[in-house]
Amino acid sequence: MLPFLPDDYPKIQAFSDRLIERALKAGGTCTGEHGIGLGKKKYLELEHGGPTMDVMRAIKHALDPHAILNPGKLF
Known part of the structure; x- marks a missing residue:
């Protein structure tokens, strides 16, 4: 599978979702040394x-009450 091929991308995303869910069930994390990113944002609460x-x-909210710092990236 190649992520830049339109027909392959949904398959890769489905595989990634299954892999992350399995890691979380085993007590692991959905990310490594980097931040959660937009692609894995949906797993933040599960983790x-x-x-x-x-x-x-x-x-x-305490640090950014007006949500002007990096809007929409975390919450």
């Missing part, structure tokens, strides 16, 4: 859980 996400949102 960290609701209470942790609430804390992250509270910190983000």
